[in-house]
Amino acid sequence: xxxxxxxxxxxxxxxxxxxxxxxxxxxxxxxxxxxxxxxxxxxxxxxxxxxxxxxxxxxxxxxxxxxxxxxxxxxxxxxxxxxxxxxxxxxxxxxxxxxxxxxxxxxxxxxxxxxxxxxxxxxxxxxxxxxxxxxxxxxxxxxxxxxxxxxxxxxxxxxxxxxxxxxxxxxxxxxxxxxxxxxxxxxxxxxxxxxxxxxxxxxxxxxxxxxxxxxxxxxxxxxxxxxxxxxxxxxxxxxxxxxxxxxxxxxxxxxxxxxxxxxxxxxxxxxxxxxxxxxxxxxxxxxxxxxxxxxxxxxxxxxxxxxxxxxxxxxxxxxxxxxxxxxxxxxxxxxxxxxxxxxxxxxxxxxxxxxxxxxxxxxxxxxxxxxxxxxxxxxxxxxxxxxxxxxxxxxxxxxxxxxxxxxxxxxxxxxxxxxxxxxxxxxxxxxxxxxxxxxxxxxxxxxxxxxxxxxxxxxxxxxxxxxxxxxxxxxxxxxxxxxxxxxxxxxxxxxxxxxxxxxxxxxxxxxxxxxxxxxxxxxxxxxxxxxxxxxxxxxxxxxxxxxxxxxxxxxxxxxxxxxxxxxxxxxxxxxxxxxxxxxxxxxxxxxxxxxxxxxxxxxxxxxxxxxxxxxxxxxxxxxxxxxxxxxxxxxxxxxxxxxxxxxxxxxxxxxxxxxxxxxxxxxxxxxxxxxxxxxxxxxxxxxxxxxxxxxxxxxxxxxxxxxxxxxxxxxxxxxxxxxxxxxxxxxxxxxxxxxxxxxxxxxxxxxxxxxxxxxxxxxxxxxxxxxxxxxxxxxxxxxxxxxxxxxxxxxxxxxxxxxxxxxxxxxxxxxxxxxxxxxxxxxxx
Numbered sequence: 001x002x003x004x005x006x007x008x009x010x011x012x013x014x015x016x017x018x019x020x021x022x023x024x025x026x027x028x029x030x031x032x033x034x035x036x037x038x039x040x041x042x043x044x045x046x047x048x049x050x051x052x053x054x055x056x057x058x059x060x061x062x063x064x065x066x067x068x069x070x071x072x073x074x075x076x077x078x079x080x081x082x083x084x085x086x087x088x089x090x091x092x093x094x095x096x097x098x099x100x101x102x103x104x105x106x107x108x109x110x111x112x113x114x115x116x117x118x119x120x121x122x123x124x125x126x127x128x129x130x131x132x133x134x135x136x137x138x139x140x141x142x143x144x145x146x147x148x149x150x151x152x153x154x155x156x157x158x159x160x161x162x163x164x165x166x167x168x169x170x171x172x173x174x175x176x177x178x179x180x181x182x183x184x185x186x187x188x189x190x191x192x193x194x195x196x197x198x199x200x201x202x203x204x205x206x207x208x209x210x211x212x213x214x215x216x217x218x219x220x221x222x223x224x225x226x227x228x229x230x231x232x233x234x235x236x237x238x239x240x241x242x243x244x245x246x247x248x249x250x251x252x253x254x255x256x257x258x259x260x261x262x263x264x265x266x267x268x269x270x271x272x273x274x275x276x277x278x279x280x281x282x283x284x285x286x287x288x289x290x291x292x293x294x295x296x297x298x299x300x301x302x303x304x305x306x307x308x309x310x311x312x313x314x315x316x317x318x319x320x321x322x323x324x325x326x327x328x329x330x331x332x333x334x335x336x337x338x339x340x341x342x343x344x345x346x347x348x349x350x351x352x353x354x355x356x357x358x359x360x361x362x363x364x365x366x367x368x369x370x371x372x373x374x375x376x377x378x379x380x381x382x383x384x385x386x387x388x389x390x391x392x393x394x395x396x397x398x399x400x401x402x403x404x405x406x407x408x409x410x411x412x413x414x415x416x417x418x419x420x421x422x423x424x425x426x427x428x429x430x431x432x433x434x435x436x437x438x439x440x441x442x443x444x445x446x447x448x449x450x451x452x453x454x455x456x457x458x459x460x461x462x463x464x465x466x467x468x469x470x471x472x473x474x475x476x477x478x479x480x481x482x483x484x485x486x487x488x489x490x491x492x493x494x495x496x497x498x499x500x501x502x503x504x505x506x507x508x509x510x511x512x513x514x515x516x517x518x519x520x521x522x523x524x525x526x527x528x529x530x531x532x533x534x535x536x537x538x539x540x541x542x543x544x545x546x547x548x549x550x551x552x553x554x555x556x557x558x559x560x561x562x563x564x565x566x567x568x569x570x571x572x573x574x575x576x577x578x579x580x581x582x583x584x585x586x587x588x589x590x591x592x593x594x595x596x597x598x599x600x601x602x603x604x605x606x607x608x609x610x611x612x613x614x615x616x617x618x619x620x621x622x623x624x625x626x627x628x629x630x631x632x633x634x635x636x637x638x639x640x641x642x643x644x645x646x647x648x649x650x651x652x653x654x655x656x657x658x659x660x661x662x663x664x665x666x667x668x669x670x671x672x673x674x675x676x677x678x679x680x681x682x683x684x685x686x687x688x689x690x691x692x693x694x695x696x697x698x699x700x701x702x703x704x705x706x707x708x709x710x711x712x713x714x715x716x717x718x719x720x721x722x723x724x725x726x727x728x729x730x731x732x733x734x735x736x737x738x739x740x741x742x743x744x745x746x747x748x749x750x751x752x753x754x755x756x757x758x759x760x761x762x763x764x765x766x767x768x769x770x771x772x773x774x775x776x777x778x779x780x781x782x783x784x785x786x787x788x789x790x791x792x793x794x795x796x797x798x799x800x801x802x803x804x805x806x807x808x809x810x811x812x813x814x815x816x817x818x819x820x821x822x823x824x825x826x827x828x829x
Contacts, residue, residue, distance in 0.1 A: 004118040006109070006155040008092065011124050012203040013196055015177035016163040018122035019043070019090055023052035025120060026088050030056065036086040039112070040074035040105075046176060056088075064097045071097040076108045079117070086118045093127035093147040106147050123147055125203040138198045139190050160207050165196035232261035235312045236289075236321040237338075240267065243323045243354075244285040250354050251321040252292040263294030264315060268307045279571070283578035284553070305341035312349055319350045380421010384429040387413060392436050403455060406441045407462045414466040418473040426470030434463050507583040511535040514576045518569060520562035525580055528555050532584060537561075550577045556584070620653035627653070677719065677800050679825065681712035684745040684754055691724035692743075698732055706745040713752040713821045715801045720821070723794045723805070727756040727817045730791065734760035734815075751820050759814040768807040 007025075009018040019041060030036050038058045043050040059079050061072035073096050079087055089112070094105040102108050109119050126135040129146045136142040152158065163171075169191060171177055178186055236251035238244045248265060255261040267282055286296040301307025312320055322339045343351045391413055395406055410433040418426035438448050442455050450456040511523045512535045522536035524546075531539050540546040546559035550573055558577040565573060627650035630636065631643065638646070685706040692699035713720070724743070731741035741758040763771060772795050794817075798805040803821035810816045 002116060004113040004116050005157075006113055007118070007120050007157040007159070008152055008155045009120070009122045009159050009161050010152075010203060010207060011122065011161045012163075012199040013124060013126075013168060013191070015168055015171055016161050018124075018161045020049050020052055021159075021161050022088060022090070022120050022122055023049070023056075026056055026086070027052070027054065029086060034086055035084045036088070037079070037082060037084045039076075039079045039087040039089045041088060041090045044177075045179070048176065057084075064099050066097050066099060073097055073100050074105070074108055076101050076111060079112060080115055083115065084117060086120065087112055089119050089121045092121040092123040092151075093145045095145050104147070106151050110151075123152065125199055125206060128152060128206065131202055131206065134202065135199065139195050141190055158207060160203060162200070162203075165193045165200065168196055169193065232258040232319070233264060233315055233317040234261060234319045234321060235264045235266055235308075235315065235317040236294075237308055237323075238265055238267045238282065238285055239323070240279070240281045240285075241323070242281070244281060245288060247321055247323050247354055248285060248288050248292065248294075250352070252294065254319060254321065254352070255294075263289070263292060264297060264317070265289040265294055266297045266299060266308065266311050268304045268311075269298060269300045279575040279578075281574070283575060283582070287578070287582065305338045305345070308338070308342060309345060309349075312346075317349055319352065320346065321352045321354060324353050324355045377421045377425060380417050380425030381428065383420050384417045384425050384432060387417070388429060388432050388436060392440055396440060403437075403441055403458065406437060407458055410437055411462060411466055411469075415469055415473070418470040422477060423470050423474035426473065427467060430463055430466030430470060433466065434459055437462065507533045507580060507587055508535060510576065510580055510583050514560075514573065515562075518560075518562070518565075518573070520560050522561045524559045525584065526557045526559060527584070533580075548573070550574055552577045552581045556581050620656040624650045624653035624657070677716045679714050679716050679801060681714055682717045682720070683712050684710055684752055687717055687720050688724060688743055688745065688754070691721045691728060694721070694725050695729060695732070699728065701740040702728060702732070703740065703742040704744075705742070710745055710747055710752060711823045713823060714825050715803070715821050719797045719801060720819075723797050723819060724754065724756070726791070726794045727819070731756050731758035731760075731815075731817070734758055736760060747823070748820075750823050752823055754819040754821075755808075756817045756819075757810050757814065758816070759810060759812065762810065762813055762815050763807065765809070771807070 009022050011018040023041070026036055026038070036056065038053065038056050040061065041049075041053065041058075043053075059075055059082060062075035062078070064071050064073055074089060089105065089109055092106050092109060096103060096105060096108070102111070109121060112119050125131060126139070126143045127146055128149055130149045132143055132146050168177075169187060172183055172187055172191055175183065232255065234251050234255040236247050238247065251265075252263055255263040265285070289296050297311065299307050299311050301310070308320070311317075320342060322342060324339060339351075339353050343353070388410075391409065395401060395409065414426055414429045414433060417429040435448070437459060438450065439446065442450050442459065443452065450459065507525070511525065511533055514520070515523045515536050520536065522534065522539060524534040524539040524541070525532050526541075531541060534540075540559035540561050543549050543557075543559065546561050547563060548560050548565040548570070550558040550560075550570070552558060556577075558573070558580060560573070627646040630646050631638070685708060688704055688706055692702055692704070728741065728743065735741050735758045739759045741756060744755045744757065746753055746755075772792050795805040798819055798821070801821060803819060806818050806820070808816040808818055
């Protein structure tokens, strides 16, 4: 039996009409004779949505009991037994009540699909797992119900139900989404225009990515390599040359002419690693591409044109921007350039050849460095000038050798000279050897004439072979040297990249690496003439103070002092400079984030405080006001017992308010660092009973073990009493019936440890630090069972007295809070 198909209606926010649109499709299918039922639809009290149910068959929901309350969920078994062609299942991300068949509704839907039932369902973008944290940052509301992206991406159809933010807010204002009492709060919080615009863009971008994936799969399944111009994608090819900035800006202008076009920069690295691209230039160009909204890519290939076209077709590019060839006209006669090759083989991709200042000038500015050192070349010339006459004298002393043997021996000598001194000494040896062979060994001897045609051919072959061998040896030596330099550069650049990635402040480490690599005295980075980072000796504050200057951009300049830079070293230093710019930008972003973090934390604390205090203040105030109002009422007569109960209620409520206000004031003092501590020597066995008395009758159930011979603890008695009171109250809250908490005190050297032990559910060790966050209860932040300050305040007060408060596991299950305080005063601060 074939699996059913999944169709999802995706919305950016509640109220855009997902369920309504889904029910419209259900009616269309029913009119066509499709067997369709409603497995679960949530109308949220919206009249228009409820009216759309119409005559559609509805599968009754299943009642699930949980914690004394009955809930209703979709009856999966009933839908499977009914086995319609199509089932309507609303709210794909819904979490089922514990005790249901599956934990998540999307798992229910998967069962229906496996049974061959097609499912129509709905989901909002904030419930997608990959976007959940992004939505939380935008709206300030964390969605606890999520659905894996893979479930949504596996759907045969995903339809976006779209609505402008203004239209959605009008629907909200008219009462078509939430009840009237909730409208103002919703419009001022989650349904702000900015939030809705951002959510709408997220939904559109996510769906666009889904469409791109489907298109790529279709093209791959059908072996389609031609470009389909469904979206403009401009690829700019970079070589690391100076023309790169011109090409990038031209490509960015081309992309900007079409709204939504993508800009992609690509550098093709040769497989041999010896192409000689300037890493510093590529790093700067990458920053430029990203600043213009593009992305940077690097691919490897033996042939640049082929690799570039493969990349362009792989990303479904519509246009390629290339620089005009910098090869000379003579070179272009023998081999077509990359631009000509790409243009000839691009097919439907448009190719732009952009002229620049280096176009057609050849590569005179990129002369190859000598393959061997000056000493090796001098030794080669010496070997040629001294060795060939000596070899001629030896061969003249052996008159029985044939001319062919003489030529072979001279060829070996040329190869030896090539190995010693490279190309030019070998060419001298080849020409000189041919003259010596002609004069002394080729009949008629004593002149440069050649009597026999075979001898002339042999001499010509000797010269050609000697020159060819010399060229090969010289090229091999040059490639070996280039490979060694490339390897050294790669190691240096890898160290540069590692310096940027490691550490909290990579910029000083990067500059120090540069100073060590080149043995410099000082390295200084200037931003608009101001020193932003320096290592080594006295910093260079002006170009005149430096031995070399490397300009990164219009604002940044790298100055070095210690020695002038060789041309080969300057390329690596420029790479260091480009990475220094990245590291500096990273430090700026880190500083901005650090500056914004206290503001965000203060805002979070303010929001949490308002939410917590609004609940915690309201409850005792309401109780106290009700009690006092009852006592003042003239139309009701209370007996003494009733009056005593009302007075006790008011007294307890006011005590609770007093504790709350005291906790808030102490927390503010802790954060300001102005807590007053009056530390004296006091016995733990004296403080513990007072803390239990403050808890009332429930405190009498706590077991206490505090030896009378304990040395006194040096602490503030009032603060210590509050710390223990908070800890014991927290332990009582989570202790199971019949197993009350225990309090023990013991001495350990110069420290007294008071342990508050409970046998409750306990907390995983990796969550221990979370319990000390203010205004939350182990991350939930709902604050409906209290303001969530107890443990945070207890740790702060303990540390203010010079002690520590740490959690520990209770043997057999539970949590133990350990208060450790000194027995004598600590050193003066």
